[in-house]
Amino acid sequence: MTHTDWSDVRGRLARLAAHPGGDKVFGAHAHRWTLEPPLRAAEMAELEGQLRVELPEEYRSFLLAAGRGGAGPTYGLFPLRRADGRWAWEGDGADLTDRDTLHQPFPHTEPFNPADGLPEPPDEExxxxxxxxxxxxxxxxxxxDRLVYAPDHSIGLLYLCHLGCAMREALVVSGPARGQMWADDTADGSGFRPLRDADGTPLGFARWYRRWLDEAEAEADAAVA
Known part of the structure; x- marks a missing residue:
């Protein structure tokens, strides 16, 4: 089921901003519980025209109804900004999104590690x-590095946030896993994997974002309990 109602989000973020434990939530110092303005319909049309692909509906509706970036998981959603007539996401790792290949399919549906098959590093002895x-x-x-960090691995992936230590999470825009959120853990040698809910269901953007919002509220309450 696709979830596209974001009418409650700004109110929940405002309550977290005013909550006495809100500044204790991980990452809150970076986004300050603030969302940037939503995209207008004409801006969305321009963006998708440049990308040559329609964004997955849950994230697309978030951009149009809630905001173009800001408050979100860990250090926040990479904001979408327009410069010199071109739309782009900004943030630590946002440049991993290749806007020219987002319309091409991300081929994977199961975890994969580009380092699999490499021999062990040399032994000085x-x-x-x-x-x-x-x-x-x-x-x-x-x-x-040539193999593991090859740009071909992230074709069809839209990077949305970073977790620190070069760990990042991305939305599959094209391909058989379209609409799913994936982790890019190549920085710690673990490769790529789909993010899943507690029952094993792959996370779409809406569940991924709302799960963070639920956890943030619980973390803020716990900080002042």
């Missing part, structure tokens, strides 16, 4: 000199 080991190690990590 296998080399006669420090120089030979350093050369082998440099070559290994160059190969590793």
């Amino acid at each position: 296998d080399y006669d000199t420090v120089e030979a080991f350093n050369e082998a190690e440099d070559a290994y990590w160059e190969r590793h």
